[in-house]
Every structure is written in structure tokens, then in C-alpha cells.
Amino acid sequence: MKEIEVVPTEALDRYLKLTAIPGPSGKEKQVAQAIVDELIAAGLDPSQISYDGAESRTRLKGDCGNLIVQLPGSGSGPRTMLSAHMDTVPICVGSDPFVDGDQVHSRGATGLGADDRSGCAAILTAAITRLRAGDHQFPPAVIVFFIQEEVGLQGACHLDIAKIGSVDRAFNFDGGPLDKVTMGAIGGERMEIKLTGIPAHAGVAPENGASAIVMAAKAIAQLDATGWHGKVEQPIGVGTANVGVIQGGDATNVVTPEVNLRAEARSHTPAVRSRIVAEIRAAFENAAASVSNAAGKTGHCEFNSHVDYEAFELPSDDPSILALESALRSIGREPYQRLAGGGLDANWLNVHGIASVTVGCGQMNIHTADERLHIPDFQDACRIATMLICEPRR
The missing domain is CATH 3.30.70.360 (Alpha-Beta Plaits)
Known part of the structure; x- marks a missing residue:
């Protein structure tokens, strides 16, 4: 798998910007707009960006739906889906991030919001890197930024699947170590x-x-x-x-x-x-x-x-698992498979017929005031996301 270079400093700056935006469950609109602004600035046609109205179907009425981004391409190969969730738990509202060595912390008594703004930033970085490289040479891809994950996976539950199209493999970027390949969840x-x-x-x-x-x-x-x-x-x-x-x-x-x-x-x-x-x-x-x-x-x-x-477990040889493990090994990582003890957006994607594997972005101590982001893991997550949607024309 040929790697297209990611700019690490840009990726980290992108994360710092996103994680400072308030966006608890049901109030993700400002986060979504920041993502949209960056994609359009990188050259994506606004017609490729849409919302699915999920906020009108969730138990908690929100200010925006799931953000769906289509990345057109003429290359042959599997159509890939990347996903992450935009909302954070309440303790992260007011996050004031700062870099301390190889970690990011938040000042004061607020959580950092690495869960899951790091996933959003990694995928956004991948999309921008692909757009700069010339999108036409790659197979089409779709990105979903979910709402209301922290209140029962409501965004993924109420996803308008008709707006997604067929998907050959799917990767959910959420909490945990980068090397952990989460193949199922409770x-x-x-x-x-x-x-x-x-x-x-x-x-x-x-x-x-x-x-x-x-x-x-x-x-x-x-x-x-x-x-x-x-x-x-x-x-x-x-x-x-x-x-x-x-x-x-x-x-x-x-x-x-x-x-x-x-x-x-x-x-x-x-x-x-x-x-x-x-x-x-x-x-x-x-x-x-x-x-x-x-x-x-x-x-x-x-x-x-x-x-x-609902619980699910992908087989060890699922195409998404194999592709993720191959990408991890290509950058010197040693992937290992695990089942999650908590719910993931991938639970509902599986119900919708999209077999999705979950990979971490270096988040630590999530849902606490001591939440941190391990920068090397986050930057490698950006590389992995980019590799998965930037395979060369076949």
C-alpha cells in the first residue's frame, strides 16, 4: 500500500482547533461547520457535502444531522467508508488544549475531547491530503461524521443509509490505542x-x-x-x-x-x-x-x-480487518484484535449492513478531566486514514 505523505504539524493544528470547539451531544453544528469549511477550502465541491436529518429522529433533538462527505474518484478498487463522531461528553465543553511533550492536555478541570475529535481530525486530514493529491486517481470514498454517539449511538442508529451508497469496507476511528483492531462490540x-x-x-x-x-x-x-x-x-x-x-x-x-x-x-x-x-x-x-x-x-x-x-463480531478475515492490519504493519505497527466492552458507532453500522472495524487514535483517560492525546499515535492514525482512502488507481 503506497503512502501519501501527511503533514504532521498541520494535522496536530487541525486537531487542536477542532477539540476547542464546544460540541456536546445534540449541539454539534459548530463542529460540523468547521469541518465543512476546511474541506471546501481544500477544494471539495460543496455539492459533495450533505446532512441526513438524523437530528429529527433521535431521542435528543439536536442542531444538525450526521455530516456526510462524498469523495468522488475515477480509480477502480473498493469503495471505502471512514467515520468518527463529533460530539463529546459534557466535561469536555470548554476544552483548552495545550501541547506538553508528546501529549495534548486540557487546562483546568475540563476534559480534552480527544474522544472523538481526534478521530474527526484524523479523517479530515486524510480527506484534505487526498484532495491535494488529485482526487481523480483514487476510488470513490465516503466519510460520515456522526452526531450523538455519547448518548446511545443515536446518530449512527438513525443514519440515512440511502445517502451512503454501497460500501466495500469501513473504518470507524474512535477511542483507544492505535494498534488495537476492534472487530466487535458488546x-x-x-x-x-x-x-x-x-x-x-x-x-x-x-x-x-x-x-x-x-x-x-x-x-x-x-x-x-x-x-x-x-x-x-x-x-x-x-x-x-x-x-x-x-x-x-x-x-x-x-x-x-x-x-x-x-x-x-x-x-x-x-x-x-x-x-x-x-x-x-x-x-x-x-x-x-x-x-x-x-x-x-x-x-x-x-x-x-x-x-x-446490538452486539456484533466480525470474522478475523473480514476485508476491513485485513486492510487495516495491512496498513498498520506497513508503518511498523503490530495490530491485535479485541472485542469492545462498550458500544461503538460500528454496532449500528453493522445493523445497517456495513461491516465496520474500529481503530483508535491515541486517546487516553477519556471522559475525565485527565484526558490526553498521545500525539505520535494520533499522527499515525492520520497516516492510516490517508492510506485507506488513497490507494492508487488499479
Whole structure:
């Protein structure tokens, strides 16, 4: 695979510019516009740039959809797709990046936003490098900058696949070490649980009440005792479960009439994830039915769940995996294959019929104030992205 030279200093400057732009989930428009401005300045016809309106279909109504960039070309060969997500977690709003040796940090108590502005910058660098080299000599390619990845992969979920066209191989640039070839990822499901009890004066007549807090406590205790909370290791398989949010109660002198909870379940096996969800539901429904007042009236449970992303695993000889590993080895890297314990945009791309492998860009300590970017890894990610869409005419 012949490499077209990337300018490392330009690539780093591009990243520093992008990561300083505020862009939490649902507010990616300013980031998208910065990307568009650079592409047009590099010579891309504006007609090759579009949005897919995904923000009108996501749970969180945003200010722009997925940004889709078509790179025309007359060369023969596989049509390649590159992707990254534009949004960051809230702690990264206000990122003030600075270079310290071979790393980038953020000043103050904000996160850096390397997840995933480094992926955006690597792909943008590849596109600009290709445009400068003369786009006509390469096979066509498509780039997608996703919205709302950090709130349940919503941009990838609601991608307008008709705007993408046929894809022969796909590469998602997201968190982690550059050498790690993420060939699959876990599936996740989220739950909203409402427990309704019976209010009463906690000091005068507590026996007339049925506490929703007691219901929640009983359900969580049962799940923990039976191995269906935390790390789940059951005869049917393994996964994880977590009740992560509990909200309820207004006063100590009132038997709490309502508690709202949010929980999640994950597994690489869809049937195991579904079983975990079923166990959580049963625990809360049984707990609500078991707590009653002096008159024998019991509580009630409302339970809703939705799948955030389905698990997937590409075969080791998938064309995207083979191409990525070849590119990594060509620059002296030693790739290794892994499955991800968290969701990726690649989960939904797989559902859409696009088998996508994920590669990191040198992000470290993501989602924290100590987030960093390893510059050599990032610059090599720029080289890899460029190589993947700049194969010579065949």
C-alpha cells in the first residue's frame, strides 16, 4: 500500500482547533461547520457535502444531522467508508488544549475531547491530503461524521443509509490505542423503571403507606444476592448489569410514593442481555407487589426498556480487518484484535449492513478531566486514514 505523505504539524493544528470547539451531544453544528469549511477550502465541491436529518429522529433533538462527505474518484478498487463522531461528553465543553511533550492536555478541570475529535481530525486530514493529491486517481470514498454517539449511538442508529451508497469496507476511528483492531462490540439495553407506592405520614400513620424506596431496595438487594447485578456470570452466559440512577422522595416525614430508576444491561450475547433485563424486570415487579400497607394495598411497577445497540463480531478475515492490519504493519505497527466492552458507532453500522472495524487514535483517560492525546499515535492514525482512502488507481 503506497503512502501519501501527511503533514504532521498541520494535522496536530487541525486537531487542536477542532477539540476547542464546544460540541456536546445534540449541539454539534459548530463542529460540523468547521469541518465543512476546511474541506471546501481544500477544494471539495460543496455539492459533495450533505446532512441526513438524523437530528429529527433521535431521542435528543439536536442542531444538525450526521455530516456526510462524498469523495468522488475515477480509480477502480473498493469503495471505502471512514467515520468518527463529533460530539463529546459534557466535561469536555470548554476544552483548552495545550501541547506538553508528546501529549495534548486540557487546562483546568475540563476534559480534552480527544474522544472523538481526534478521530474527526484524523479523517479530515486524510480527506484534505487526498484532495491535494488529485482526487481523480483514487476510488470513490465516503466519510460520515456522526452526531450523538455519547448518548446511545443515536446518530449512527438513525443514519440515512440511502445517502451512503454501497460500501466495500469501513473504518470507524474512535477511542483507544492505535494498534488495537476492534472487530466487535458488546450489546447494550437501557431501562426506565417507575415504582409507585402509597403516601402516608411517616410519623403519624406509617402503616397506611407503602414505600417505593423499600420496593427499590428489595429489588436491588435481590438482584445483587442472586448474581444479576454487577458482573453477571450465569450458566447461560456472562454480561453486566447496573442500576445507575435512583430518584425519589421529597421529605423525611412522608412515606415515599414514587421512585424512578434507570438501569442498563450488557452482553456480547443478545439472549443473555435479554435474560438480564427479564431478571431485572421480575425483581422490581415482585418487589412492588410484595410491599403493602395495613389495608393490603400494594405498590405498582412500570417498566420500559430499549436496545441501544446490538452486539456484533466480525470474522478475523473480514476485508476491513485485513486492510487495516495491512496498513498498520506497513508503518511498523503490530495490530491485535479485541472485542469492545462498550458500544461503538460500528454496532449500528453493522445493523445497517456495513461491516465496520474500529481503530483508535491515541486517546487516553477519556471522559475525565485527565484526558490526553498521545500525539505520535494520533499522527499515525492520520497516516492510516490517508492510506485507506488513497490507494492508487488499479
